[in-house]
Amino acid sequence: MSGPPLRTRLAARGLDGTTMLILPGLIFMIALFVYPFFYGLVDSLTPKEGGWYANYAKFFGDPFLYDTIGATLWLALPVTIINLAFAVPVAFRVRLMNRQRLLTTILVLPITLGTVFVADGLLTFLGPRGWFNHTLLAIGILDNPIKLTNNYWGVFASLLITGFPFAFLLTLSYISGIDPAIEQAAATLGAGPRQRFSRVFLPLLVPGLAVTFCLAFVQAFAVFPSAVLLGAPAGPTRVISIAAYQAAFEQYDHSLGSAIALIMGGVELVVVLAVLGGRSFFYRGPAGGTKG
Amino acid sequence: MNSVANAVASTRSNARLELDGLSRSFGAYNALDGVDLAVEPGEFVALLGPSGCGKSTALNCIAGLLALSGGEIRLGGNRIDQLEPEKRGFGMVFQSYALFPHMSVRKNVGFGLAMQGVKGAEADRRVNEALALVRLESQAEKLPGQLSGGQQQRVAIARAIVIRPPVVLMDEPLSNLDAKLRLEMRAEIRGIHDQIGSTTIYVTHDQDEALSLADRIVVMSQGHIAQIGSPQDLYQRPINVDVADFMGFRTRVPGRIVAVFGDEAEIDVAGARIAGTMRTPLKAGDSAILSVRPEDLIAAEEGIAATVASMEYRGRAFFGLARTADGSELYFRADEALPRGASTRLKPLAQRALLFKDATR
Numbered sequence: 001m002s003g004p005p006l007r008t009r010l011a012a013r014g015l016d017g018t019t020m021l022i023l024p025g026l027i028f029m030i031a032l033f034v035y036p037f038f039y040g041l042v043d044s045l046t047p048k049e050g051g052w053y054a055n056y057a058k059f060f061g062d063p064f065l066y067d068t069i070g071a072t073l074w075l076a077l078p079v080t081i082i083n084l085a086f087a088v089p090v091a092f093r094v095r096l097m098n099r100q101r102l103l104t105t106i107l108v109l110p111i112t113l114g115t116v117f118v119a120d121g122l123l124t125f126l127g128p129r130g131w132f133n134h135t136l137l138a139i140g141i142l143d144n145p146i147k148l149t150n151n152y153w154g155v156f157a158s159l160l161i162t163g164f165p166f167a168f169l170l171t172l173s174y175i176s177g178i179d180p181a182i183e184q185a186a187a188t189l190g191a192g193p194r195q196r197f198s199r200v201f202l203p204l205l206v207p208g209l210a211v212t213f214c215l216a217f218v219q220a221f222a223v224f225p226s227a228v229l230l231g232a233p234a235g236p237t238r239v240i241s242i243a244a245y246q247a248a249f250e251q252y253d254h255s256l257g258s259a260i261a262l263i264m265g266g267v268e269l270v271v272v273l274a275v276l277g278g279r280s281f282f283y284r285g286p287a288g289g290t291k292g
Numbered sequence: 293m294n295s296v297a298n299a300v301a302s303t304r305s306n307a308r309l310e311l312d313g314l315s316r317s318f319g320a321y322n323a324l325d326g327v328d329l330a331v332e333p334g335e336f337v338a339l340l341g342p343s344g345c346g347k348s349t350a351l352n353c354i355a356g357l358l359a360l361s362g363g364e365i366r367l368g369g370n371r372i373d374q375l376e377p378e379k380r381g382f383g384m385v386f387q388s389y390a391l392f393p394h395m396s397v398r399k400n401v402g403f404g405l406a407m408q409g410v411k412g413a414e415a416d417r418r419v420n421e422a423l424a425l426v427r428l429e430s431q432a433e434k435l436p437g438q439l440s441g442g443q444q445q446r447v448a449i450a451r452a453i454v455i456r457p458p459v460v461l462m463d464e465p466l467s468n469l470d471a472k473l474r475l476e477m478r479a480e481i482r483g484i485h486d487q488i489g490s491t492t493i494y495v496t497h498d499q500d501e502a503l504s505l506a507d508r509i510v511v512m513s514q515g516h517i518a519q520i521g522s523p524q525d526l527y528q529r530p531i532n533v534d535v536a537d538f539m540g541f542r543t544r545v546p547g548r549i550v551a552v553f554g555d556e557a558e559i560d561v562a563g564a565r566i567a568g569t570m571r572t573p574l575k576a577g578d579s580a581i582l583s584v585r586p587e588d589l590i591a592a593e594e595g596i597a598a599t600v601a602s603m604e605y606r607g608r609a610f611f612g613l614a615r616t617a618d619g620s621e622l623y624f625r626a627d628e629a630l631p632r633g634a635s636t637r638l639k640p641l642a643q644r645a646l647l648f649k650d651a652t653r
Contacts, residue, residue, distance in 0.1 A: 181390035184357050185448075187377040188384040189455060190407035199403075203394045283394030285437050 044259035055259035065260070068240040069267055075152070075227075075239065076220035077271075079159040080167075083216055084209060087167040091175050092201075104172070108165045119158050119229040123149055126157060154230035155237045159220050167216045174208030175201070203282060210279040214272045221268055240264045306333050307368030307458045309354070309491060315362035316349050323349040325515035326363065331459070336485050336492045338506035340499060342538065346515040347495045348463055354493065355461050356380050367458060378407070383452030387464040389444045391436040397423070397447050398432040404455035422454035425484060442473045449481070453488060460485075462494045466501065478504060499539055503527060511535050529571065533581050533648045536571075541583035545596070545620040546650055549578045557647055562616045564596045564637070568645035579650040586611050586623040588644035595639030598622050600630045614638060 003009065010016065047054040059065045094103055110118060126132050126148040133145035148154055178201065186196045224241040231237025240260060248257025309331040316324040324346045331337050339347040352358040354365060356377030365373040372380055383404070391400050401422050405415045423429045426446035436444055445465055452460055465481070466474045482505050485492050496502050502509045503523040511518045511526060519531040530536035533544055547561035557574055558565050559582055566582060574580055587609075598614035603626070610626045614636060624638045 179388055179390060181386045181388050182392060184355075184377070185384065185386060185390040185451075186392070186403070187357065188355055188380070188382055188461075189404035189451065190378045190381060191403070192376070192378050195407065200392055283435075285393055285435070 040258040040261055043255050044262050047255045047259075048253060055256045056263070058256065059259060059263060065243055068238055068243045069263070071236060072221055072223070072239040072241075072264075073267070073271075075155055075159065075223060075237065076217055079156060079163060079220045080213055080217040083160060083163045083167040084171070084213055086164060087171040087212070088175075088205075088209070091168055091172040092197075094172060095175050104169075107168055110161050111165045113162075115158065115162055115225045116229065118161050119226045122154060122158050122161075122230055126154060149230055151232050152236045155223065155227050158226035158230050159223060162226075163216055163220055166219065167212055170212040170215065171205075171209065174205055174212070177208075178204055206282040207279050207284045210275050213275055217271060217275075218268050221264070221271075240267075307491075308332055309459055309493075310366040311350075311354070311363065312366065313363035314350060314353060314360065314365065316346075316353055316358060317361045322515050324353065324361075327512075327515075327517055329510060329517065329520070331491055331493060333491055334489045336482070336494065336505060336507045338502035338509045339493065339495045339512055340497070340502040340509050340538070341512035341518075342497060345512040347497075347512050349515075350512070351461050351463050351493060351495045354459070355382055355384050381455060381457055382459045382461050383455055383457035384461040385445070385448045385452050385463065385465045387467055389436070389441075389448045389468075391444055391447055391451070393436055396433050396435060397428060397439070400436065400447055401451045401454050404451060408455060418454055422450040425453070425487070426450045426480075441469050442477055445469065445477060446480070449484065453484070453490060458491065460490045460492045462492065464496055465494075467496075467498070474501075481505065511538060513538075530583075530646070531571065533583060533651075536583040536646060536648070540585050541646065542586055542623040543582070543584045543589055543621065545582050545616070545622065547580060547582055549574050549576050549580050549647070551576055559647055561596050562598075562618065562620070564594060564639070566596065566640060566645060567642065568640065568647040569643065570647045572647075572649040574647060574649060581648045581650050582640075583646045583648060584623075584640045584644060587625050588641045589622060589624040589638050590641065591624070591626060591636050592639035593637060595637035596622065597635065597637055600632055600634045600636060602632065603629045605629070 004012075007016075044055050045052045047058075050057070090107070094100055094107075097103060113121075124130050128145040128147065128149075132148065133142065136142040137145065148157070182200060182204075183196055186200045191199060222241055223239055224245070227233060227237045227239045227242060231239075233242050241264065244257050244260035244264065247260055248254045311327055311329045314324055314327040314329075315322065327346070327350060329337075339350060341347045349358060353360055353373075356372075356375060356379075360373050363373070364371055367380075392403065395403065398419055402415055402419045405411075405418060410418065419432075420429065423432055426449055428443060428446055428450065431439060431443060431447075436447065439447065445468075448465070462481070466477050469477060478501060481494075494502075494505060503526075506523060508520065509523055509526050510520050513534055519526060519535050521529070526535070526539055530539050530541065537544060545561050547559040547566070549557050550560050550565060551558045552570070552575060555570055556567060557570050557580075558567050559580055560566075561582055568582055596616060598616045601613045601615050601621075603610050603612040610629050612624055612626055612630060614622045614624060616622065622638050624636075630636060
C-alpha cells in the first residue's frame with residue numbers, strides 16, 4: 001500500500017519549494033539578531049569579577065547607573081505620547097486631502113535627515129544665539145535667551161522631530177484602513193464629528209495606536225546621538241544607551257555593557273507588553289467593510 | 293399589521309421629499325445636472341441607471357454626505373440641503389453594510405437611538421422590535437464579523453429604520469450578496485417597507501430589482517433623469533433608445549420607415565419589413581431604430597437575415613447573438629441551439645418591437 005508521494009504529503013502540510021524562500025530571512029535573523037542576543041546574554045552573565053549576576057547587581061546597586069532608566073523613560077514616554085497625540089489629528093486631516101502625497105512627503109522628510117543632522121540643526125536653531133531665541137527676544141516675549149540646548153528640552157525637541165513622521169505614517173495607514181462608509185453611516189445615524197471620533201474611530205484605532213506607540217517608544221527609548229549632542233549627557237539626559245556605551249567602550253567592561261543593553265531591552269519589553277496587553281480590552285478585528 | 297410593525301410604524305411620516313434642480317459637479321464634470329423629483333410619503337422610489345449615471349451621487353446628496361453644487365432639497369416644505377447629515381436623520385443602508393465592526397448587533401442597532409438621546413427601557417424595546425422585524429433577535433449579542441452577508445445587511449436595515457427616519461436611503465444594498473440571497477432579501481426589503489410604511493429611495497443598477505421593488509422608477513442617465521414611471525410603464529414604454537436598452541431591449545438596429553399606420557409603423561431593416569410600435573413620432577422615409585428584447589426576437593421566414601455568432605443555454609431556451617450583413621447585432625431566442633455561422637432570419641413577435649427616431653442620423 002502506498003500513499004501519495006512524500007513531496008505531495010509535505011506540500012499538504014505547507015512545505016514545498018516556496019518554503020525555502022524563508023531561508024535567507026532566517027539566516028539573517030539568526031546571524032544578526034538571535035546570535036548577538038544570546039552572545040550578549042552569555043557575555044552579561046560572565047562578569048569580569050564576582051558571581052554570574054554581578055553585573056546586574058552592580059547596575060541596580062549604583063544610582064548613577066540605575067537612574068538612567070528613569071531618565072530615558074522620562075524622555076521616551078512623553079515624547080511618544082505627544083507624537084501620537086499630534087499624529088492622530090494630523091492624519092485625520094490628511095486623510096481628507098487631495099494633495100495627500102505632497103504633504104505626506106513634507107512630513108516624512110525628517111526621517112531621511114538622520115538624527116545627527118537634525119541635532120546639528122537644532123543646536124543652531126534653538127541655541128542661545130539661534131533664530132528661535134533671536135525672534136522671541138526681538139518681539140519682546142523674552143528678556144534673556146532661554147536655554148533649550150544641552151539640556152532635556154534639546155533632546156526632547158529632537159526626538160519629537162525625528163519620531164513624528166514615523167508615528168504619523170503608521171497612524172495614517174491605520175486611519176485609511178477604516179471604511180469611509182462606516183463614518184458616513186455614523187453621520188446619517190445622528191453622530192456629530194466628536195461622537196464619530198470617540199465612538200467609532202477611536203475604538204477602531206486603539207489597537208493600531210498601541211502598535212504605533214510601541215514602535216515609536218522603542219525608537220525613542222534607544223536615543224543616543226541627540227542625547228549626546230543636544231543634551232546634557234552627564235546630567236538629565238544621561239540615557240541608558242550612554243551608560244551602556246560608557247561601560248563597554250570607556251571602561252572596557254563589555255560584560256557590563258551587555259548587561260545594561262539587556263536591561264534596556266527588558267524595560268522596553270515591559271512597556272511594550274503592558275501596552276499590547278491593554279489592547280486586548282478593545283476590538284481587534286478588521287475595520288473595513290465586511291463581506292459575507 | 294402585527295405589534296412589532298405597529299411599534300416601528302411611526303416611521304410613517306407625512307413629509308414629502310422634494311428635489312429641485314439638484315446639481316453636483318466634480319471639477320468640470322457634472323455628475324448630477326438639474327434633477328427634479330418629488331417623493332410622496334410612504335412611496336418606494338428606485339433610482340435606476342448604469343454606473344456613472346449619477347444615482348449614487350443623488351443619494352449621497354440627499355443624505356448630506358455630499359454638498360450640492362446647485363439646487364434645493366426640501367422635506368415637508370423645509371429646506372434641508374444646508375444641514376449636516378447628522379441633522380437630517382435619514383436612515384441609510386450602504387452597499388458595504390458599513391456596520392460598526394467593534395459593536396455587537398444590539399449596539400449597532402441602538403447607535404442611532406443613543407445619538408438621539410433615547411435611553412434605557414425605551415431604547416431596549418425599540419432595538420428589540422427592529423431586530424424582530426429583520427428576524428435577528430437570536431444574533432443580538434454577536435459582532436458583525438460573525439454574521440453572514442445577508443444577516444449583516446439585515447442589521448444595517450434594522451439600524452437605519454430604528455431611528456424612525458422620515459426617509460430611508462438604500463445604496464445598492466443587495467449587490468454584495470449572492471443571487472439566491474438577493475432574491476430573498478429583495479422580498480424582505482419590500483415586506484419591511486410595507487409593514488412600516490417608510491418613504492424609501494433605493495439606488496440600483498439592476499432593472500429586475502427596481503421593477504420588483506419600486507412603486508416608481510426613476511431612470512437616470514449622465515446626471516439627468518431620463519424617464520420616471522411605474523415599473524409597467526418603463527418595462528413596456530421606454531421613452532428613448534437608451535432607456536429601452538437599459539430596460540432589456542438589447543437589440544437596437546437602424547433602419548428606414550417605409551409606412552405608418554396610426555401608432556404603428558413598418559421599418560425596413562436589411563431588406564426585411566418589420567412592424568413595430570412608434571415611441572417617437574416618425575414618418576415614412578425617416579431613419580429609425582428598432583428595439584427588441586431577446587425573448588421577443590425569434591426565427592421567422594420573413595425576418596431579418598443574419599448569421600449566428602454565438603448561442604448560450606439558459607434553461608428554458610437558447611439565447612443567441614446574430615449579425616446582419618452590415619454588422620448590426622441581433623439578440624434572439626431559439627428553442628434549439630443553432631450552429632455558429634448558420635444563416636437565419638429573425639423577426640420580433642407582433643406588438644413587441646419599438647421604434648425610435650434615430651438621433652444619430
